[in-house]
Amino acid sequence: MLFSAENSSWKANDLNIYVSISNTSCLVDFLVTARFMCHSLHYSNPYGNSSISTIATFCCDAIKVDMIELCTHIPLSPIFEFHLMIVMNYFSADAIFSTYPSLTY
Numbered sequence: 001m002l003f004s005a006e007n008s009s010w011k012a013n014d015l016n017i018y019v020s021i022s023n024t025s026c027l028v029d030f031l032v033t034a035r036f037m038c039h040s041l042h043y044s045n046p047y048g049n050s051s052i053s054t055i056a057t058f059c060c061d062a063i064k065v066d067m068i069e070l071c072t073h074i075p076l077s078p079i080f081e082f083h084l085m086i087v088m089n090y091f092s093a094d095a096i097f098s099t100y101p102s103l104t105y
Contacts, residue, residue: 020074
């Protein structure tokens with residue numbers, strides 16, 4: 001099920017962004033340019049799966065972004081390692097995808 005991002009009053013304030021190891025520096029540069037500051041950096045993986053390398057938390061005002069850096073070059077790989085509904089939701093530049101919207105929201 002897809003929801004249009006243009007027709008929603010939903011505001012992002014706590015995001016998890018999964019990024020491949022080859023694109024980490026681009027995302028960090030973007031966040032720093034947007035006035036985000038890194039508040040924590042964890043090199044150990046709290047989830048126990050092998051595809052996550054680093055978790056960094058960036059904050060700006062009331063917005064928190066967790067950048068999850070992967071050991072792989074495929075940013076969708078962790079989706080298949082989690083069995084929670086919340087991980088089965090994602091958004092792109094023009095839409096929000098939810099596998100099970102009634103169970104998630």
